[in-house]
Amino acid sequence: MTDMELLNWARGPALEWATIIFVVGVLVRFLEMSLLGRKPDLSEARASAAGGGWRTVWRRSIPAPGLVKQAPVVIYAGYAFHIGLLIALLFFAPHILLFKDVFGLSWPALPFFVVDAATVIAIVALLVLLVHRLVNPVRRFLSSWVDYLVWAVTFLPLLTGYLAYHRMILPYTEMLAYHMLSVALLLVVFPFTKLMHTFTIFVSRWYNGAVSGRKGVQL
Amino acid sequence: MSQLSDIPVTVTVLQAGADAAPHGRALLMELENQLRDLVEQGRESSIDLRSLPLSPGDLAFLEQHLGKGEVTAEVSALGPSTVQETAIHGVWWVRHYNSNDEVMAEFLEVTQCPDIIRAHPADVRDSLEDLRARLVELE
Amino acid sequence: MSKRPTVAEHLARQGVSRRAFLKFCAATASMMALPPGMAPAIAEALGQRRxxxxxxxxxxxxxxxxxxxxxxxxxxxxxxxxxxxxxxxxxxxxxxxxxxxxxxxxxxxxxxxxxxxxxxxxxxxxxxxxxxxxxxxxxxxxxxxxxxxxxxxxxxxxxxxxxxxxxxxxxxxxxxxxxxxxxxxxxxxxxxxxxxxxxxxxxxxxxxxxxxxxxxxxxxxxxxxxxGETIHDRCYRRPFYDQGKFAKSFDDAGARNGWCLYELGCKGPTTYNACATTKWNEGTSWPVESGHGCLGCSEPDFWDAGSFYKAVSMPISDLGKLGLAAAAAGAVAGVAVGLHNRHVKAGAKAAHKPLTADELEGDKS
CATH class of the missing domain: 3.40.50.700 (NADH:ubiquinone oxidoreductase-like, 20kDa subunit)
Incomplete structure (x- = not known):
């Protein structure tokens, strides 16, 4: 198989199947959760549920001071990774073209050097988090193979994207194909692992906040 | 075969500031290196303009900054060749055309005198024979 | 017939001078993408080859x-x-x-x-x-x-x-x-x-x-x-790619100013060829210089690489439409799974028998 055949396969069938699995998987999991049903709360609300929900969505986005002291690596590297990833994913000009092609929406890109720096930050942060997980016996004990899988499928698109952009190690065509294939792998793994938090995080925060908010408890 | 100039299309080369000649400065610096080698070590060299990804504005930039010198020569050998010394002595703009007047190769040569101008010793030897033969014919 | 003349002999027979031969070799070196200094080596090699x-x-x-x-x-x-x-x-x-x-x-x-x-x-x-x-x-x-x-x-x-x-x-x-x-x-x-x-x-x-x-x-x-190198890496529009300056449509102001044609589907980044340096039509111009992206014609299967006007970062197929179809399928599947879960839950509720403490005690004894 030539590099070009690989790239065509990645841009074609591989992404098609990955998209199907991703969309079906995510929807099934969402509907499964929401159709489980909740017990009706018959008590009189003490405060607004929605207000509590939104407040928690916001409040939990700011790490609690105690937590920063207790787990600084997780907090700092975690934030660095997520922000770096979002910048690389959403503000790299070629990525915006992809979103425009799929969703019909586009927005201005950030300069390449900004995206480049964000990618490096995300890659380094992920490596730090992996080492952190491996070095600490408790964390290592708590980690299952799925955690490492999730780490790997998140790391690979960043790494291959960076290498492709800088024409490193492999010819651009081949590296670009691997980049797209790694994204396809991410999409396939996504619905069935804790990567689902991308969509559920704010829903679950809101839900927790709303339950407490209704009882008049401010989280 | 019709020539490009026969086609009634006017080509305007855009001059959009420094962007139009992204390689111009780098080429001048390379020439500076080569000219220094010629002065200090007598080493001749050249730049193949066809081997570089030049933008439309680059050549214009070079022509403008190298200028026209004292020597202009035309050679007829398998089609014309033009040799133009630039205002920078020792830097020659050499264009080789085929017999259809299409540019085959284009060089900036850094030398006292481009090889294409010089008569080749073997040719000179042959011509000596030739001239002697002509003298014999006259007798 | 098998003793064909060498190239130099052949040219000499046609009355080609050494000066002309030298010019021929200089042009050949340029054509072969060899350094100009290779011309004498070419002259020597050509003198011996039949x-x-x-x-x-x-x-x-x-x-x-x-x-x-x-x-x-x-x-x-x-x-x-x-x-x-x-x-x-x-x-x-x-x-x-x-x-x-x-x-x-x-x-x-x-x-x-x-x-x-x-x-x-x-x-x-x-x-x-x-x-x-x-x-x-x-x-x-x-x-x-x-x-x-x-x-x-x-x-x-x-x-x-x-x-x-x-x-x-x-x-x-x-x-x-x-x-x-x-x-x-x-x-x-x-x-x-x-x-x-x-x-x-x-x-x-x-x-x-x-x-x-x-x-x-x-x-x-x-x-x-x-x-040896991609069209993109040798392209005179490349600096604009690095600056993030892209032509948005054919012949817009950006395209005229030499901005990068990546967004218009240029396959330069994945195409290896010499167009950017040798150019076409007596070195007059080449596709990207005349404002159209590279089609990638020197790469395998370039015809199957999707639209010529889709950037290389875009998928070949219409993932938007495919995603909508998948969403419909996913919704049906999700509702089915949800209903099934409810059914299981209702079954569990129906099968649930309350136990009293006495009954538990009785079990123990």
């Missing part, structure tokens, strides 16, 4: 490659090369000669066995016994196998001969394959492109003619002198 016999086979092709080659010759440097090689068979050019041309091909193959250069343009159809393209009663496959036997080397000219090209495009009804798919025991030089740049074809031939060796090749069998 004119090689050349057989040119055209298979499943559009004659664009031959067109491209002839475009730039008569009577240029390229034609000199054709004076100094002996083009013994080219069926497109010799079609009128019919049988006689075929017999001549056979004679040359015999007389110069192991010495002649075989040039192929077009892909070879192998489906259904190769019936989709025949010449003089022979299938292309038979002719290629027969002619390849005695060849010193094979030059596959054009993307069809090199990679299968447009005849091989999905769904490939004729079973088209490349030369390298069939011939495994001969050195093959792939000169891809649709068509290849004229001076690249002649440059490769000149290299073989001059040095009698196969030039350095990339992993797709293409000479690295011409296919």
């Amino acid at each position: 004119r090689p016999a050349v057989i040119w086979l055209s298979f499943q092709e559009c004659t664009g490659c031959t067109e491209s080659l002839t475009r730039s010759h008569s009577p240029t440097i390229e034609s000199l090369i054709f004076d100094v090689i002996s083009l013994d068979y080219h069926h497109t050019l010799q079609a009128a000669a019919g049988d006689a041309a075929e017999h001549h091909r056979e004679r040359v193959q015999e007389e110069f066995a192991g010495e002649y250069l075989l040039i192929v343009d077009g892909s070879i159809p192998i489906a259904d016994g190769g019936v989709y393209s025949t010449i003089a009663g022979m299938t292309n496959l038979q002719m290629l196998e027969e002619s390849a036997k005695g060849a010193a080397a094979i030059v596959a000219v054009g993307s069809c001969a090199a990679f299968g090209g447009i005849p091989k495009a999905n769904p490939n009804p004729t079973g088209a394959v490349s030369v390298a798919d069939i011939i495994k025991d001969k050195p093959i030089i792939n000169v891809s492109g649709c068509p290849p740049i004229p001076v690249v074809i002649t440059g490769v031939l000149a290299h073989y003619l001059t040095f009698g060796t196969i030039p350095e090749l990339d992993k797709l069998g293409r000479p690295t002198a011409f296919y």
